[in-house]
Amino acid sequence: MEQKNNTxxxxxxxxxxxxxxxxxxxxxxxxxxSNFMSFPLSGFTTEHYEExxxxxxxxxALWASVKVGVVASVVSTTIALFAAKAFARYKFRGENISxxxxxxxxxxxxxxxxxSILVIWLSLGFKLGLVPVxxxxxLFCTPFAMLILIARIEGFDFSLEEASRDLGENAWxxxxxxxxxxxLPGIIASLLLSFIISxxxxxxxxxxxxxxxxxxxxxxxxxxxxxKLPHVLALGAVIIVFTTLIVLLAFWLRxxxxxxxxxxxxxxxxx
Amino acid sequence: xxxxxxxxxxxSKHFGNVKAVDNVSFEIQEGEFFSLxxxxxxxxxxxxxxxxxxxxxxxxxxxxxGSDITALPPDKRPTNMVFQNYAIFPHxxxxxxxxxxxxxxxxxxxxIRERVNDVLSLVKLEGYxxxxxxxxxxxxxxRVALARALVRQPKVLLLDEPLGALDKKLRDExxxxxxxxxxxxxxxxxxxxHDQQEAISMSDRVAVMSEGKIQQLSTPNELYKNxxxxxxxxxxxxxNFLKAETKSKDGEHINVSIEKLGEFKIKNSxxxxxxxxxxxxxxxxxxxxxxxxxxxWDICLxxxxxxxxxxxxxxKFYIETKEIEKIITVSSQYxxxxxxxxxxxxxxxxxxxxSLLNKK
Ligand SMILES: Nc1ncnc2c1ncn2[C@@H]1O[C@H](COP(=O)(O)OP(=O)(O)O)[C@@H](O)[C@H]1O
Ligand SMILES: [Mg+2]
Numbered sequence: 235m236e237q238k239n240n241t242x243x244x245x246x247x248x249x250x251x252x253x254x255x256x257x258x259x260x261x262x263x264x265x266x267x268s269n270f271m272s273f274p275l276s277g278f279t280t281e282h283y284e285e286x287x288x289x290x291x292x293x294x295a296l297w298a299s300v301k302v303g304v305v306a307s308v309v310s311t312t313i314a315l316f317a318a319k320a321f322a323r324y325k326f327r328g329e330n331i332s333x334x335x336x337x338x339x340x341x342x343x344x345x346x347x348x349x350s351i352l353v354i355w356l357s358l359g360f361k362l363g364l365v366p367v368x369x370x371x372x373l374f375c376t377p378f379a380m381l382i383l384i385a386r387i388e389g390f391d392f393s394l395e396e397a398s399r400d401l402g403e404n405a406w407x408x409x410x411x412x413x414x415x416x417x418l419p420g421i422i423a424s425l426l427l428s429f430i431i432s433x434x435x436x437x438x439x440x441x442x443x444x445x446x447x448x449x450x451x452x453x454x455x456x457x458x459x460x461x462k463l464p465h466v467l468a469l470g471a472v473i474i475v476f477t478t479l480i481v482l483l484a485f486w487l488r489x490x491x492x493x494x495x496x497x498x499x500x501x502x503x504x505x
Numbered sequence: 506x507x508x509x510x511x512x513x514x515x516x517s518k519h520f521g522n523v524k525a526v527d528n529v530s531f532e533i534q535e536g537e538f539f540s541l542x543x544x545x546x547x548x549x550x551x552x553x554x555x556x557x558x559x560x561x562x563x564x565x566x567x568x569x570x571g572s573d574i575t576a577l578p579p580d581k582r583p584t585n586m587v588f589q590n591y592a593i594f595p596h597x598x599x600x601x602x603x604x605x606x607x608x609x610x611x612x613x614x615x616x617i618r619e620r621v622n623d624v625l626s627l628v629k630l631e632g633y634x635x636x637x638x639x640x641x642x643x644x645x646x647x648r649v650a651l652a653r654a655l656v657r658q659p660k661v662l663l664l665d666e667p668l669g670a671l672d673k674k675l676r677d678e679x680x681x682x683x684x685x686x687x688x689x690x691x692x693x694x695x696x697x698x699h700d701q702q703e704a705i706s707m708s709d710r711v712a713v714m715s716e717g718k719i720q721q722l723s724t725p726n727e728l729y730k731n732x733x734x735x736x737x738x739x740x741x742x743x744x745n746f747l748k749a750e751t752k753s754k755d756g757e758h759i760n761v762s763i764e765k766l767g768e769f770k771i772k773n774s775x776x777x778x779x780x781x782x783x784x785x786x787x788x789x790x791x792x793x794x795x796x797x798x799x800x801x802w803d804i805c806l807x808x809x810x811x812x813x814x815x816x817x818x819x820x821k822f823y824i825e826t827k828e829i830e831k832i833i834t835v836s837s838q839y840x841x842x843x844x845x846x847x848x849x850x851x852x853x854x855x856x857x858x859x860s861l862l863n864k865k
Contacts, residue, residue, distance in 0.1 A: 396559055397592040399579040401606030401657065411605075415596050 261471040269464055283472075286465040295452035299433050302364055302448060306371035307379075307428035311421060313372070314379035322387040340377040347374065348441040355442070362444030370438040375428035382427060382488060386420030423488040430480050434473070449473070510535035510693060511556070511661065516565035517717075518551050525551040527717035528565070533695065535570075538687050540696045542704040543714035544740070549697040550589070552714070553663050556695060557586045570660060580609075585654035586663040590670075591646045593638040599649050600634035606657045624656040627686065644675050661693045668703065680707055701741050705729065713737050733775060735862050738787045745833050747786040749861070754779050761786065761861060765828040766804060771861050783864045790836040792858035795822055795850050802853035808833070810850055813842040824852060 267277035286292065317336055321329065339347060348370065355366045394416070398408040414421075436450040443451055453469060456462045509532035518526040525548045533539045541549045554560045556567065558579035566575040574582055585606070594602050603624060607617050625631050628648040638646060647667055654662055667683075668676045684707045687694045698704050704711045705725040712722040713736075721733045732738035735746070752760035752768065759773040763786055777784055799805055808824040811832060820841040824833045835852055 391590070391592065393588050393590060393592040394594060396579070397586070397588060397594070397653075398605070399559075400557060400584075400586045401653065402580045402609045403605075404578075404580050412594060 257474060260467050260474060264464065264467040264471045266464075269461060282464040282468040286468045289465075291447070292449075292452060292469070295447045295449045298364055298446055299449040302368045302371060303429040303432040305368050306375050306432040307425045309372045310375035310379045310428050311383075311424045314376050314383050314424060315417070315421065318380055318383035318387050322384060322390065323392060336380055337377045339373050344374070344437045348438045351438070352441045362442055364443070364446050364448075366442040367439050367448065370442055371432040371435060374435065374438060375431050378431055379424040379428050382424045382484075383417070383420050386417060386423075386488065390416065419487045419489075423484040426480050426484040426487070430477050430484075434477060509533065510537075510570060511695075512568040513552075513556075514566050514568070516552070516555060516567065517563045518548075518555060518560055519563045524717045526555065526562075529717070529719055530565075531712060531719060531722055533693060535693055536691050538684065538694045538696065538707060538709045540698060540704040540708040540711045541714055542698055542701060542711050542740075543720075545699055547714045548717040549699070549714055550665055553586070553665055553695060553697050556661070557584055557663050558582050583660040584663055585657050585659040585661075587647075587650045587654050587665065587667045589665040589667070591650040591667075593641075593646055593649050593653075595638050597637075598634065599630065599636050599638075599641070602638075602649055603653050603656050605653060610657070620656050624652045627655065627690075628652045643670050644679070647671065647679070655690070655692070659692065661695060664694060664696045666697055666699065668698075669700075676703075683707065705741070713740060715740075731774065732787070732860065732862065735785055735787075735864055738860065738862055742789060743834060744787045744789050745831070747788065747829060747831075747859075749784050749786045750782045751777060751779055751784055751861070759861065763859075764830065766806075769803070769856055769859070771856060771859055773861060775861065775863065777861055777863060785862050785864055787860045787862055788854060788858055790821065790834045791819075792855065793833075793835045794853040795824070795835045795837050795840060796853065797845065797850065799851050800853040803856040804854040806852050806854075808850050808852050810845055810848040815842050822850070824850065826852070 262275075264282055265278055265280065266275045267279040267281070268275075314336075317332075320326070321333060351366060351370050351373075352362075355362070360366070394412055395408050398412045399405075403411060434450065435448075436454070439448045439451050440454070447455060449469075453466050456466050456469075511533040513529060513531050513533075516526055516529050517524065527548075529552065541552060543549055551560060555562055558574070558577055558581075562575065566573055568574065569583065594605065597605070600621065603621050604617060607620065612620070622631075625634070628651050630645065630648050630652060633641070633645065633649075638649070641649065647670075650667070668679050671679060680703060683694075696704070696707065705728065708725055710722065710724055711728055713720045713728065715736050721728060721737045723731075728737065728741050732741060738744050739746075747763050747766075749761050749763045752762060754760075754773065755770060757773060758770045759777065759779070760768055761771050761784070762768045771786070794800060794802065806826045806828055808826040810822050811825050812823040814821045814823075819836045819838050822835045822837065822840075824835060826833065833852065
């Protein structure tokens, strides 16, 4: 018994090392006082971070990514909320097919998605830029949002909504006073995850941005200059920390209020 | 002109090819405690949800207090519902739950406070205002659900098996309490249950349902003493069925031949036709007498006790006889499982206690 647990523990550790060690090199070298990624480390500095932050192109790219991320996460979460509700609440003809259709971008290789959008967008005579990137991201984020929201809504007791109707609220009142507060942890989790997925996304952006770079595109551009490498490391380290925090927050929210004790709801809308 | 409070006119509700409610018509009077009784899946909840407005009928119409409510959504109907699982909002406390339905009624803050306090004392929940659903027992949740519905002062209160989740003792208490409450406030109650004892002990009238249809609608007393068909007779209380055939009519009576017992003149209150073999006789266990000696009752049979079950106030005897194919159940307050030597006994039947029913 003991023996078995130890093997399992070893395997788990190995797995995490394999998964996260390469990622940990980024922050490590980003504080190293050298332009090259090599041991031994030569000294501690925050200079790379300061240098990185000076670039106005970085600011432009960051702002572009935030804009795309906010729009993509809000739109995909809204689409997913209504779809998830329909799937969880009603049985209807073509349910499986519609579910599959929404989940498809999950399975199609991203590059194919990117090329298809590129071809269609150009053949319609539109210019490349942040708009097609946003559209692509909406398509790409919706299945993730669906998965999160369906998990939240599936266990939902729909007699609560009926009780609200029974107590004199119309459909909108019911949505605002009952459904929304109860779905809210799931909605926020979905917004956060969609935002992060869009924020980190590279391939769609690579094909569709044209001249307005998003943050990953900016990083990609910087990699061509060897002397800029430490800046990329610094930026990468910041993005990793930011992403990790958001994902942890999203998962914490997703599980909120789903335990036995519904009184610990945490989020309440006051009327 | 008909001035019944609730009129249910030829209501049907189909889900695909399931006829959950099948062409049902009846009326409910104002202030009545009315029960819908039937086994699981017979359409009780569907009928209640049609009254609440959560379902719309496939055909037929509904009148409440003279106006047609068939097409009204739930929030526009003067009805309120106590849900089977109570459906207490988990994200707001007891007080907010109870206030939930008052928002649209245009009351002043003073009036709201007054109504909430009144209803809290009515259901004996003072002091629980700040609690959340998860911090309440089943009985308390049920009271919150009741308070939340009653605070709106509906014309009709709809209750879907509200006592189903409670343990036996609490259920008995709540039966009495609900009944008293209903008589005091005078609101019409439509109460759904699958528990015949519950329906019989609480209601002014009961509609027994099966497969989407009303089998019988009458007072509890009538239901027990005078079941209209084999389903009702079987569902309400316990009974013994004996094979029978009708012969010739004789005024209000009819001659019936019962298994190997012979031919008897029995009251024909359901006006069953002559020379039919689609009939059956029903005798309640408590109407028969079990004894050690022969009696001078209309029918007296010699029997052997196969099994007994001692229930405290009564004992049930399962008895085999030469004449009747099935084991007969007789209950007695005087004898118990130790009263009979060799399990030999006599059972006696009065013809008045035999009801003649159609098989269908
Ligand atoms: N929304 C629905 N969709 C399909 N079938 C339903 C639905 N609601 C009820 N039914 C069916 O209608 C019948 C009656 O159900 P119900 O009214 O819930 O019975 P009861 O409350 O007496 O147990 C059942 O056969 C049930 O499966
Ligand atoms: Mg039911």
